[in-house]
Amino acid sequence: MALNSPWRAEFPGIRALEADGQTYLDSAATAQKPQAVLDALLAYLAGGVANVHRAQHLPGERATRAFEATRSQAAQWLNALSSDEIIFTRGSTESLNLLAYGLEHLLPPGAQIVVSAAEHHANLLPWQQLAKRRGLELVILPLDQAGSIDLNEAARLIGPATCLLAITQLSNVLGRWQPVDALLALAKTQGALTVIDGAQGAVHARPDVQALGCDFYVCSAHKLYGPDGVGLLYGRSEALAKLQHWQFGGEMVLDADYQDARFRAAPLGFEAGTPAVSAVIGLGAALDWLSRLDQTAAAHEAALHAALLAGLQARPGVQVLGEPQLALACFHVEGVHNADLAHLLSEQGIAVRTGHHCAMPLIKRLGLAGATRVSLGLYNDGADLQRFFAALDNALELLR
Ligand SMILES: Cc1ncc(COP(=O)(O)O)c(C=O)c1O
Numbered sequence: 001m002a003l004n005s006p007w008r009a010e011f012p013g014i015r016a017l018e019a020d021g022q023t024y025l026d027s028a029a030t031a032q033k034p035q036a037v038l039d040a041l042l043a044y045l046a047g048g049v050a051n052v053h054r055a056q057h058l059p060g061e062r063a064t065r066a067f068e069a070t071r072s073q074a075a076q077w078l079n080a081l082s083s084d085e086i087i088f089t090r091g092s093t094e095s096l097n098l099l100a101y102g103l104e105h106l107l108p109p110g111a112q113i114v115v116s117a118a119e120h121h122a123n124l125l126p127w128q129q130l131a132k133r134r135g136l137e138l139v140i141l142p143l144d145q146a147g148s149i150d151l152n153e154a155a156r157l158i159g160p161a162t163c164l165l166a167i168t169q170l171s172n173v174l175g176r177w178q179p180v181d182a183l184l185a186l187a188k189t190q191g192a193l194t195v196i197d198g199a200q201g202a203v204h205a206r207p208d209v210q211a212l213g214c215d216f217y218v219c220s221a222h223k224l225y226g227p228d229g230v231g232l233l234y235g236r237s238e239a240l241a242k243l244q245h246w247q248f249g250g251e252m253v254l255d256a257d258y259q260d261a262r263f264r265a266a267p268l269g270f271e272a273g274t275p276a277v278s279a280v281i282g283l284g285a286a287l288d289w290l291s292r293l294d295q296t297a298a299a300h301e302a303a304l305h306a307a308l309l310a311g312l313q314a315r316p317g318v319q320v321l322g323e324p325q326l327a328l329a330c331f332h333v334e335g336v337h338n339a340d341l342a343h344l345l346s347e348q349g350i351a352v353r354t355g356h357h358c359a360m361p362l363i364k365r366l367g368l369a370g371a372t373r374v375s376l377g378l379y380n381d382g383a384d385l386q387r388f389f390a391a392l393d394n395a396l397e398l399l400r
Pocket of ligand 1: 123171358
């Protein structure tokens, strides 16, 4: 299992973890950062920081230029029509909460919000709570055996009362591309708003929001080899114009009096307070880094994933959840509690994730208390998988 990674050497975090005896296989939770991102962060932080959009002085102008350059880059990377369609948030979770508040006034009582059974809590709970606040119906699209949203059921469930569809592009538990195009077509026939959770999908295929034709798309920098604390909310300009403001404070205001105020349009109207300037600049470096990747990246990910699946499937009693297509695999082992397995893997320096993966309703629907997830980054190689499988075999020998 050679599967060398040409990118591994660019990740000091991987070297540091290796020196600590740790094999990192939890990139779907958060990814290590390439040197280029660390350099960009240090250059900004050590080069004299300043707040953005507020100051007339040189450092302020420089920081604002770098900050806004990332917005243009993000627009280009997502193939948005304009950088005004890009709002910086703290991450996918905040983007989705922003939408659930910002769109609330458009959803009449009795309307339906449609999500899938595969959603991460970040794309379930904001809509669930909105439904509870407004007396709406939350409709859950079921999955097929492989872990894809069932399109026949979707065609039956998405109807005239559907006002909003919010679905994941790639499940963080099942590792499958969802049939987003077909689902968006069904929703659009009903005139519903469409939201795509790209937190996992954006990492493995560059999104094209115009080709997708969605109203909103969200993702998080920290999963894209960038800094934590910043995420993107793309909104088609006509859809953004419908959003109600949700957080209030500095810089999002056009004019304020003691008793009333008027607010800016997107994007600045939705970026109240001092943003994560350094993280946004670091995200710019991450997008640069991602833009330089070629076909070899997808081929490396595919080869690693195939080796991961083959290794899991070869072990008796190991049951992979659904039929993952890329990036990750979740599994449970008959007769073994996932917490015991997690403990023994962790003792052997294997950093994988165990539990409900912030998708508790899905794990419950699968009849499990939890599952173990191995997820891959571009820096992982065949030796990482070998260490994982050796540790898994040791653990299972002890536990069974
Ligand atoms: C599919 C999916 N959606 C949303 C999120 C939330 O992302 P964040 O924690 O960066 O806000 C995650 C994080 O794991 C995810 O996997």
